[in-house]
């Protein structure tokens with residue numbers, strides 16, 4: 001297996017506040033890697049830093065053998081890293097199809113129809129709502145749309161920030177099922193941030209635990225699940 | 240929102256109407272007694288109070304009747320279901336209003352015996368339609384609040400005026416240049432404000448508009464300052480001018496007809512009509528291209544745009560540049576129409592008027608903007624004879640607007656893509672023409 005993404009010694013700041021303290025992290029091709037941690041630990045910041053905003057102050061980010069630490073945000077997205085940012089951020093006044101079209105910025109027009117068909121396979125709900133305005137979709141549908149929009153660019157690496165936020169357990173299951181399906185069938189590499197640590201660790205091959213901007217633990221998904229510290233900190237009352 | 244309305248008996252409705260309309264009647268009476276009922280007459284030795292009971296009664300009855308009509312209309316609307324009602328209205332509006340307006344606009348100057356005044360008014364309204372459509376690109380599509388749009392209008396106008404004054408360029412030579420210069424200034428404005436949004440952007444653009452005007456005012460050696468620039472040439476028709484003297488080289492002389500100021504006005508009218516349509520056509524086209532879609536996406540969510548690989552900087556700059564370009568075209572036209580320009584024509588009130596047209600029209604809607612320009616510019620000018628009532632009508636229009644269409648005349652947005660109809664869109668676009 002070759003490496004898709006590797007971060008070494010990455011730090012990031014918001015003004016004077018240090019949000020990431022020397023992150024070392026790797027994602028192999030075809031893996032699902034999850035990032036868990038308390039609120040404010042820096043999970044979203046880590047994803048944003050990979051995308052170039054905020055920029056890493058020190059350390060390097062290597063993606064498919066290329067150093068992208070200093071690349072502009074839109075260039076990084078063009079290298080087939082898809083990022084579905086925290087809080088869905090769909091375009092509310094644009095239709096579902098227009099939203100998907102915006103996701104396809106970097107693919108050739110010929111691929112567009114194929115990608116669209118794939119998304120409808122994955123989320124049949126979206127097909128029914130194709131002409132509806134994004135803002136009028138339900139929360140779960142919006143999340144599906146956000147994921148589908150990110151996938152429209154035929155990414156090599158998909159980064160999802162809390163896709164289960166505010167969704168009913170059944171919908172969460174559906175979305176996690178879709179992620180697993182994409183990973184198995186298309187070999188998509190996924191970096192996943194989740195509050196729902198139990199579900200995420202069961203889905204992922206490997207996981208990292210982030211505390212106060214630094215990684216304190218890492219290991220296989222099942223292995224992390226079994227650790228007592230994890231159980232105490234992230235799984236109590238969870239499931 | 241459910242479409243089901245609980246059945247209400249006729250008696251209940253009647254009582255409700257009576258109560259409501261009665262309340263309005265009392266209110267109207269209270270307001271109208273001092274305004275209409277009493278009247279001060281100038282008298283030989285001072286003032287005398289007069290009474291106008293008949294007029295007062297008419298006013299109150301009118302108010303009550305109007306209220307009843309509003310109630311009936313509202314009930315009907317609720318009955319049909321708001322969403323369905325709106326969709327039907329918009330669909331029919333789009334279907335009939337657009338071709339009607341377009342037909343009216345094409346034929347207006349050709350109406351036999353029409354006074355020059357009306358054609359000239361048409362030119363004025365059409366100028367604002369074009370400015371509205373141009374600003375709509377920046378405000379309506381890209382969502383960048385620009386309070387200094389008049390700057391580009393001024394750049395366009397002065398580009399032509401100066402080139403004509405110093406180098407004897409003609410209108411048709413300067414038209415593209417004016418657009419180009421304005422677009423360059425659009426980029427100049429765009430760079431410093433790339434990181435600004437909302438209120439802050441509004442303030443900086445406002446300042447930009449003032450800066451341009453002040454520079455023009457104070458650079459007296461170049462622009463003539465507050466005295467302005469005179470003798471800007473009118474456009475020529477394939478080399479023929481519109482001098483009223485007739486003879487060789489004039490329009491009337493060439494076609495063997497009597498010279499008439501209407502010929503020039505009509506010509507100007509069709510030029511600005513064409514320029515406005517061009518603005519609209521380009522906007523509609525761009526909305527269906529990646530650039531225009533990126534504008535709209537930018538309006539919706541900048542962070543999402545970034546993570547999807549949209550170059551936000553270029554997107555903003557192109558929006559400013561293209562919006563400014565149409566402002567420049569309009570400015571060039573303004574200069575050739577007026578013959579004379581001075582900084583007084585480019586004050587903040589112009590920016591505010593154009594912005595009001597865009598907002599009133601329902602930001603992002605082409606038809607709405609055109610209607611708003613007619614309402615904001617055309618109707619006040621027509622009412623000049625009744626100028627004491629102008630503010631009254633304006634206030635009335637605003638109140639009606641707030642009640643009926645709080646989000647602008649045409650607040651719905653048609654998707655720029657629809658599944659399975661993508662092949663049809665280009666032909667549809669042509670037949671729509673007007674938006």
Ligand SMILES: Nc1ncnc2c1ncn2[C@@H]1O[C@H](COP(=O)(O)OP(=O)(O)OP(=O)(O)O)[C@@H](O)[C@H]1O
Pocket residue numbers: 014017019037038039040041042043044045046086
């Ligand atoms: N734009 C910003 N400016 C300043 N500080 C920020 C900014 N964004 C995040 N932070 C700070 O950085 C830290 C990490 O935030 P981040 O959003 O990465 O947390 P998170 O792990 O994603 O939390 P959550 O689970 O609540 O989403 C927090 O202390 C937060 O206050």
Ligand SMILES: [Mg+2]
Pocket residue numbers: 043044045086161
């Ligand atoms: Mg977060």
